[in-house]
Amino acid sequence: MLLENKVALITGSGRGIGRAMAKLFAKEGAAVFLTARTEKQLEAVAGEIAAEGGKAGFATADLTQVTDCSRVFRAAEEQFGRVDILVNNAGHYGPVVPVEDYPLEEFEKVINVHLRAAFVLSKLALPGMYARASGVILNVSSLSAKAAFSWGSAYAAAKAGLLGLTRYMAAEAARNGVRVNAICPGPVTETVMSKELGNTLANKLNVSPEDQLKGFLASILQGRGQTAMEIAQAALFLCSDMSSAMVGQSINVDGGAAFF
Ligand SMILES: NC(=O)c1ccc[n+]([C@@H]2O[C@H](COP(=O)([O-])OP(=O)(O)OC[C@H]3O[C@@H](n4cnc5c(N)ncnc54)[C@H](OP(=O)(O)O)[C@@H]3O)[C@@H](O)[C@H]2O)c1
Known part of the structure; x- marks a missing residue:
């Protein structure tokens, strides 16, 4: 198993890509801590993992709120003792409108859930990872960070911001035994x-x-x-020792859509 004895905190894991990652990571031996706003979905995923013999815990959180980021991180530590793997995956697309019509409060929500929450959770996770000289952070970015589509400017800005955050955190963390990478699904x-x-x-x-x-x-x-499982498989690779020499990268898992 690729993640035996690891503890993974995966945000946005009540459904979709986060759910697929949580189930796959649990199958590979990780204890997974799930979070999102919808309790029923978290409960269902945790139940599926337990039924398959895995370990899962969960707490609801609205990750646009800094206090919720801290609370959920502490809850994961409390339940499983530490966080070895942090996957920043939660988020919503936001309004599908041009910049001139984009409400500022919606811009802030999109930036906060994708980018600020990843920053805040990383701030919380890194000291423990450094103390253990071991850890992985994976940021779920998007093809939107590398393309030019219309009507999703905050989403694209947040996802591109995540790539900058990934590279800078990778530089700071690499010699402390911690790897930081990003994945860009199509x-x-x-x-x-x-x-x-x-x-x-x-x-x-x-x-x-x-x-x-x-x-x-x-x-x-x-x-x-792509399927959620195809993204989860790439995430598993980046969160396991299989990718032990990969640092600061943004990997496209998009069927051949972006080429940098
Ligand atoms: N689907 C795609 O085509 C695609 C492509 C590229 C990148 N991505 C990225 O992949 C990630 C997962 O997306 P998905 O396609 O799996 O979407 P999804 O099925 O809508 O899942 C999103 C997850 O994030 C949670 N979430 C949303 N807002 C939140 C908030 N404020 N606080 C806490 N949790 C929140 C959702 O739960 P609640 O609503 O219950 O909070 C849900 O669990 C996102 O970062 C997305 O940008 C997706």
């Missing part, structure tokens, strides 16, 4: 975020959701989206 079409975004875009473009998706997927080398 369209993971099965998730709530992806479906909602697809429907909104289709509506705005006056096409069917099927045609909107077909057009987007046609621009990707593989001609298809």
Whole structure:
């Protein structure tokens, strides 16, 4: 098993990509601590992990709030003793509108959940990781950090910000035994975020959701989206010793959509 005796705190793990990562990490031996706002979803994922013989705990948190970031980190430490792996995955897309129409309070929410929460949770996780000279932080960025789409400026800014944060944290942490990397998924079409975004875009473009998706997927080398499990598998690689020499990278898991 690749993550035996490790403790992983995975944000946004009630559904979608976070859920897939939590289940896979647990299968690989990690004790996983789950967090999101919806208790029912966390309870369900923790139940599925326990039923498969894994270890899971959870606490609800709204990660746009700094106090919730601290509370959930302490809860993970309290339950499992430490955090060896932090995956900053939680977030929402935000309004699908051009910059001139983007409400400032919505901009702040998107930045806070994707970027500030990752910063705050990393601040909390790094001292323990440094003390043990061991640890991994994985930031879930996006193809949006490397592309030029319309109507999601805060999301793209937050995801691009995560890549800068990844590189700077990687530089500070590398010689303290801690690796920091990022992953950039393409369209993971099965998730709530992806479906909602697809429907909104289709509506705005006056096409069917099927045609909107077909057009987007046609621009990707593989001609298809990715599954949550495909993202989770790449995350497992980056969070395990399999990637022991990888530091400060942003890995595209996008079927061939971005090339830097
Ligand atoms: N799907 C894609 O195509 C795609 C592509 C590239 C990158 N990503 C990134 O992958 C990550 C996971 O997305 P997904 O597609 O799996 O979406 P999803 O199914 O909507 O899951 C998002 C998760 O984040 C949680 N979350 C959202 N806002 C939160 C908040 N304020 N506080 C705490 N938790 C919050 C959600 O739970 P609650 O709503 O219960 O809080 C949920 O568990 C995101 O960072 C996303 O940007 C997704």
